[in-house]
Amino acid sequence: MKARILIAEDDTDLRDLLQDILEDEGYETIVAMDGRVALKHIEQEQEIIDLLITDVNMPALKGDELLAAMREKRSEALVIVITAFGSVGQAVEMVKAGAFQYLTKPFDTGDLVQTVEAALQQSEAHRTQARLRRVMPVAPKRIIGASQPMQELFRLLARAARSVSAVLITGESGTGKELVAASIHEMSERKGAFVPVNCAAIPADLLEAELFGHTGQAFTGAKQARAGLFEAAEGGTIFLDEIGELPSAMQPKLLRVLQEGTVRRVGADREKEIDARVITATNRHLETEIQEGRFREDLYWRLNVIHLHIPPLRERPFDIPLLVEHFLNKAAESNRKGQMSVAPEALAMLTAYHWRGNARELENAIERAVALAEGAYLTSDDLPERIRSGGQAAQLLTQAREKRLTVAELEREYIIETLRLTGGNKSRAAEILGLDRRTLHRKLDEYRTADPGFEM
Numbered sequence: 001m002k003a004r005i006l007i008a009e010d011d012t013d014l015r016d017l018l019q020d021i022l023e024d025e026g027y028e029t030i031v032a033m034d035g036r037v038a039l040k041h042i043e044q045e046q047e048i049i050d051l052l053i054t055d056v057n058m059p060a061l062k063g064d065e066l067l068a069a070m071r072e073k074r075s076e077a078l079v080i081v082i083t084a085f086g087s088v089g090q091a092v093e094m095v096k097a098g099a100f101q102y103l104t105k106p107f108d109t110g111d112l113v114q115t116v117e118a119a120l121q122q123s124e125a126h127r128t129q130a131r132l133r134r135v136m137p138v139a140p141k142r143i144i145g146a147s148q149p150m151q152e153l154f155r156l157l158a159r160a161a162r163s164v165s166a167v168l169i170t171g172e173s174g175t176g177k178e179l180v181a182a183s184i185h186e187m188s189e190r191k192g193a194f195v196p197v198n199c200a201a202i203p204a205d206l207l208e209a210e211l212f213g214h215t216g217q218a219f220t221g222a223k224q225a226r227a228g229l230f231e232a233a234e235g236g237t238i239f240l241d242e243i244g245e246l247p248s249a250m251q252p253k254l255l256r257v258l259q260e261g262t263v264r265r266v267g268a269d270r271e272k273e274i275d276a277r278v279i280t281a282t283n284r285h286l287e288t289e290i291q292e293g294r295f296r297e298d299l300y301w302r303l304n305v306i307h308l309h310i311p312p313l314r315e316r317p318f319d320i321p322l323l324v325e326h327f328l329n330k331a332a333e334s335n336r337k338g339q340m341s342v343a344p345e346a347l348a349m350l351t352a353y354h355w356r357g358n359a360r361e362l363e364n365a366i367e368r369a370v371a372l373a374e375g376a377y378l379t380s381d382d383l384p385e386r387i388r389s390g391g392q393a394a395q396l397l398t399q400a401r402e403k404r405l406t407v408a409e410l411e412r413e414y415i416i417e418t419l420r421l422t423g424g425n426k427s428r429a430a431e432i433l434g435l436d437r438r439t440l441h442r443k444l445d446e447y448r449t450a451d452p453g454f455e456m
Helices: 012-024 035-043 063-073 085-096 109-122 124-135 148-161 177-187 204-212 248-260 286-291 297-303 317-334 344-352 358-372 385-390 392-403 407-421 426-433 437-450
Strands: 004-008 028-032 051-055 078-083 101-104 167-170 194-198 237-241 277-282 306-309
Touching: 004 012, 004 035, 012 028, 012 109, 028 035, 035 051, 035 063, 051 063, 051 109, 063 078, 063 085, 078 085, 078 109, 085 101, 101 109, 109 124, 109 426, 109 437, 124 317, 148 177, 148 306, 167 177, 177 194, 177 237, 177 277, 204 248, 248 297, 286 297, 317 344, 317 358, 344 385, 407 426, 407 437, 426 437
Parallel strands: 004 028, 004 051, 051 078, 078 101, 167 277, 167 306, 194 237, 237 277
Antiparallel strands: none
16 A cells, blocks of 8 residues: 655655655646635545645745644644755744654755654554545444454444344453444444343343333233333344353344244234344354354344454454554543643553453553653653563563573563564554664565575
């Protein structure tokens, strides 16, 4: 995926030079002869812009105005400022206002390329998510993720939203199954309510009445008739979470609802037609439950018309910085702490951690860190001990002691493990490792020279 760079420069020679340098490096460029033309590109919602390089002083519209437009409309993309020596003060102010860096004319070509690489590396996860929003406008707005597994999930989710068939969502605890179910409903054309139900939270002897409703005097304590949750979801969607916990006695009754499209209130002598789409979710392996006689196979096939699996967080570390930023902003706002950021070493620990509790555990860790942090900058000291000691780095250090690895061998193991965790994404791995991309490529070349069979 080539990065697209918008160049806003009124000096024709410099504009052409910037374009030539960047295209020689493999980037795609868009050129604008002044700020007003650049603004038109920025305001084109479907146009991809990964980075803006702008002069400070231009006719029609100045660099600081373009920076403001980028931060408002394309907050995922960074801005590099090109300035003459006499305008360094203005460039510094733009950096304070959110620009990534500034370069003074005349600048060294190597400095330009290195600055561009650093900016694109820093913003990669956010830009990937923004691209998804533009090229896949059906991507759910409330689900955070830009990794390849999440892109695949978004594609299936969009198709599921166009259907009325039953959906089964699987995934570990804390992966966001209810959020996916709600997104399917929101993206569909159904006008009724989204009604979430936790099957494990309702006592077994009350579950039938809760789901299907009851007549007056149907049982002790039922003083008047009451509609059930299926009726509440009329024209909408009912989400049955923890479907693997559904009592055996309730399973044939739910199967009949799915087969006939009707519900019968407890105590009633007739059934009522119902139009409620059914989405279910579980963290159990229902195939195993079927084999062991705890779940009906015919019900399983009624529920599992469309299957969506949410990958655990440890399989998509590329998404962790996005989630960290989201949870950080959320926790900072609720704690009234204003703008906060995360130190690189803390982000590396968060990215390397195993996250058995998935996004829910990550949110808990960030909320705790924000609540205890003394300043506006989260460091590794603010993280729980289990994250500081239980991540990838700590595991490798333990292995190093056991295997008596040298420092060079330990470094090699750490780089390889980080690349594995990032699915081979070298830019993301370089960010976690605290290396620039060229240094990472050089080290990989060294490993290949030393070991011709090395592949990564």
